[in-house]
Amino acid sequence: MRLIHLVLLLGLLLCPLASKAVVCSMSGVQNISFGNVNPLSSTDTNTSMTFNYSCTKELADVLAGVTICFNIGASANSGQVIPRRMAYAGPPAGTLDYQLYQNASYTTVWGSQYQSGTTVPAIQLNLLNLTPVTGSVTVYAKVPARQTTVVPGSYQDTYTAATASMTMNVGLLAPPTTCGTTQGPTFPFNVLATVTKFCNVTTASNITFGNAAFTDTNLSASNTIGVACTSNTPYTIGLVPSNNSTTGSGVMKTNTGNASNSDQVPYQLRSAAGTSGAPWGNSTGSNTVAGTGNGQTITYNAYATVPSANYTPDTYADTVTINVTY
Structure with a gap:
């Protein structure tokens, strides 16, 4: 048992x-x-x-x-x-x-x-x-x-x-x-x-005219601007000089601290080369540059022209703001 x-x-x-x-x-x-x-x-x-x-x-x-x-x-x-x-x-x-x-x-x-x-x-x-x-x-x-x-x-x-x-x-x-x-x-x-839709300025170099004689006219120089936006995102790029001109017409001032130099050198930002190139400003639908994002950096050339270099010898500069609207 x-x-x-x-x-x-x-x-x-x-x-x-x-x-x-x-x-x-x-x-x-x-x-x-x-x-x-x-x-x-x-x-x-x-x-x-x-x-x-x-x-x-x-x-x-x-x-x-x-x-x-x-x-x-x-x-x-x-x-x-x-x-x-x-x-x-x-x-x-x-x-x-x-x-x-x-x-x-x-x-x-x-x-x-x-x-x-x-x-x-x-x-x-x-x-x-x-x-x-x-x-x-x-x-x-x-x-x-x-x-x-x-x-x-x-x-x-x-x-x-x-x-x-x-x-x-x-x-x-x-x-x-x-x-x-x-x-x-x-x-x-x-x-x-x-x-979300997003754009980023990935690169932006200076526009440099270099040394110029007072007799020089119609100076021209350019740089590159790189913009990356999300795929399928429309955008516009606007350029604004420090004087807030919406047409891309700015002025350069002394960059050396020379208080006695009040000269202002006018310049024009453009989206195409030469003095007849289309002005590049910040009025959407009028003088901005448009694009559509693909997720990668797209490079644009920005041009600037100076009508005359007949100003007090000095180093002149201005700051331009890049506005990307999307």
Whole structure:
């Protein structure tokens, strides 16, 4: 009889599923929002989302622990964990790369136990009594810098109950070391970003006439201006001398601190070479230069002419402001 009782007891230990009842819940799950993203920036855009979990065993349960795993699967747009992408319907349509991470140093991608080659956060919980065991998990997210071909718009990626879920693996003596297949709660969410229109003056050199004799006339010189704007973004470039002329007609003054020299050397900014080149000012639709961004630097030549150098010998200069409107 003792042998029979021992075998029956062993049978119960090997078939504990009837007594393994653990209930987990999640709260605080929100959308992951990057807010405004400048795709021309040299700095990554980072954000995070923290949610809570709670697990407890039921009355008369004998299990000692549970391992819970948080799975975030493939992007709805890329169909993969690496890379993940948000999408904008347009027009024109576009995508924006991003990634979800398990750590604040953005080195471990957050994956799913159902996606080979990826890892998931696994948390081991000791369930010693009926008191709920609680905690929190943070999803770290990053949009990599310099995605220069991305068009402005509202971008989104979606994770459903099928791609964002908890699994549980219970143990009698201690929490298991692996993820289980028992389905826990799901935590669907969206990933959102707004790619904003943006322009940046990337390069601007001085216009230098060099040395001139007092008999010289119709002096001409030029420089280059580099402007980068987000793809599909119309813009205009205006030039404003320090006297705020909207027609690009400025004056150079002594640059040596010579208080006795009150001469002012007039000059004209132009968008084409020569004294007959079109004036370049700051009146949109009249004398500005227009373009459409492609995410890369577009270079423009700016010209200036001086009718005469017949002024007090000195070094003359003026400051021109570049206005990019988009």
